[in-house]
Amino acid sequence: MTVYKILKKHDLKRIKELLLDVYGFTVPNDWRFYNTSDERIWLLTPELEDYDFSNYNIEAMGLYFCFFDSERFRLSPEAAQLVGESAGKNVLLISDEQAEQLIRGFDIDIETGLDAEYIILKTSKGIIGVGKNHKSKVLCQFRKNRRIRKL
Amino acid sequence: MSSKKPVFKESFKKYFGNLIGDELPVFIKACETPLLDSIRTNTIKINSKSLKSMLEAKGWVLKSVPFYDDAFIVEKRDESLGNTIEHFMGYYYVQEQSSMIPPLVLDPKPGELVLDCCASPGSKTGQLSQLMDNKGVIVANDKGLPRIMILQTNLQRCGCRNVVIINGPGQRLGRMNEFFDKVLVDAPCSGFGAIRKDWTITKMFNPKAFGFLKRVQSELLETGWKSLKPKGCLVYSTCTLTTEENEDVVNDFLNNHSDAVLERIKLKGLNNCEGISMKEAVRIWPHRVDMEGFFVARLVKK
Numbered sequence: 001m002t003v004y005k006i007l008k009k010h011d012l013k014r015i016k017e018l019l020l021d022v023y024g025f026t027v028p029n030d031w032r033f034y035n036t037s038d039e040r041i042w043l044l045t046p047e048l049e050d051y052d053f054s055n056y057n058i059e060a061m062g063l064y065f066c067f068f069d070s071e072r073f074r075l076s077p078e079a080a081q082l083v084g085e086s087a088g089k090n091v092l093l094i095s096d097e098q099a100e101q102l103i104r105g106f107d108i109d110i111e112t113g114l115d116a117e118y119i120i121l122k123t124s125k126g127i128i129g130v131g132k133n134h135k136s137k138v139l140c141q142f143r144k145n146r147r148i149r150k151l
Numbered sequence: 152m153s154s155k156k157p158v159f160k161e162s163f164k165k166y167f168g169n170l171i172g173d174e175l176p177v178f179i180k181a182c183e184t185p186l187l188d189s190i191r192t193n194t195i196k197i198n199s200k201s202l203k204s205m206l207e208a209k210g211w212v213l214k215s216v217p218f219y220d221d222a223f224i225v226e227k228r229d230e231s232l233g234n235t236i237e238h239f240m241g242y243y244y245v246q247e248q249s250s251m252i253p254p255l256v257l258d259p260k261p262g263e264l265v266l267d268c269c270a271s272p273g274s275k276t277g278q279l280s281q282l283m284d285n286k287g288v289i290v291a292n293d294k295g296l297p298r299i300m301i302l303q304t305n306l307q308r309c310g311c312r313n314v315v316i317i318n319g320p321g322q323r324l325g326r327m328n329e330f331f332d333k334v335l336v337d338a339p340c341s342g343f344g345a346i347r348k349d350w351t352i353t354k355m356f357n358p359k360a361f362g363f364l365k366r367v368q369s370e371l372l373e374t375g376w377k378s379l380k381p382k383g384c385l386v387y388s389t390c391t392l393t394t395e396e397n398e399d400v401v402n403d404f405l406n407n408h409s410d411a412v413l414e415r416i417k418l419k420g421l422n423n424c425e426g427i428s429m430k431e432a433v434r435i436w437p438h439r440v441d442m443e444g445f446f447v448a449r450l451v452k453k
Contacts, residue, residue: 045313047288056317060303063312078310103239126240148234
């Protein structure tokens with residue numbers, strides 16, 4: 001069973017600040033953030049707050065949004081898609097071939113010219129997620145169970 | 152799928168011969184014919200027009216699904232459906248056409264509270280979520296962590312944020328008395344509707360098992376009904392073709408529930424698929440409609 005708690009005010013404020021500072025993204029009013037004990041933040045619809053499911057064996061609620069602790073703020077691929085469409089900064093346009101490399105689990109060599117640690121990756125088809133901006137590389141951040149070996 | 156043709160037991164032929172008579176040879180032939188793949192646009196992330204253009208640009212040949220604007224039959228492609236960037240990005244979900252019928256029949260609206268009793272792997276849950284514009288709440292239940300993990304992964308990829316995933320036997324959900332606006336009971340079944348995808352199913356044909364399955368299905372239907380609000384709607388479905396698991400379950404249920412009304416299902420573009428002695432329900436026979444076998448019934452609470 002996973003216990004979900006509504007995000008504390010100071011953590012919520014920090015996440016909103018980070019989204020604005022790092023990506024130039026303003027959080028819509030109807031987004032509700034919850035966290036679980038493993039430093040993970042979840043995005044829920046506001047209607048979910050109207051019901052109490054605590055008597056049930058809840059395994060997950062809403063969309064996994066990001067990992068958030070004192071050192072890291074890393075968006076999930078789906079959160080990157082939500083944020084990236086209207087993000088004003090730290091979005092890197094990559095080719096479809098580069099996207100394929102990352103989805104297969106490989107890092108790519110590229111000078112990003114961006115300052116964020118985790119940058120949003122955009123292709124001609126849309127946003128695929130985030131990569132770690134490290135020296136002259138973008139490091140793959142996709143979990144192993146999401147990668148596709150044969151693309 | 153194996154290149155070997157399926158072997159149909161005599162008991163299989165006898166059983167279905169009793170149900171469809173002269174149509175049996177055509178039914179058997181249809182069962183031997185592999186299904187074309189189909190996909191559902193995940194409208195949470197992209198519209199069907201854009202997805203179609205994107206996939207056709209890669210050489211795919213897509214045909215519309217007659218009863219659902221947001222789905223396509225894939226007639227030609229050069230890559231595995233699950234190994235594309237578009238799939239990775241959650242732009243589409245690989246789902247059999249007939250499996251798209253129950254959520255359409257349930258017709259959930261944004262803001263409603265919906266129960267999906269047997270949710271994994273999540274194709275119908277994801278479809279419910281997109282039909283609700285990712286608003287309202289879906290309680291998606293299934294039993295066992297491996298099934299839950301698959302469900303969670305699929306819903307995450309589709310970007311669903313209005314789903315609560317609960318792990319436990321569906322029968323336990325009856326504690327949520329008259330709680331939901333709509334309920335989907337897509338019950339576990341013998342799976343004979345899926346013969347065209349998996350010919351090995353024919354080897355498992357055993358009418359003795361239908362009684363046990365019927366009991367489980369009836370229990371789930373009972374639980375779903377209990378958790379449904381008055382005036383609410385419940386859809387019962389299976390991906391099998393036996394009467395014991397379909398019409399019999401619904402008939403027994405109607406005999407015991409004076410507050411239940413079986414409503415006729417009308418879906419534009421879906422014809423020639425009435426239930427056996429149950430015109431209100433949808434029964435997909437693969438030789439009559441080029442899809443996987445399926446059964447769907449819609450019940451409304453007075």
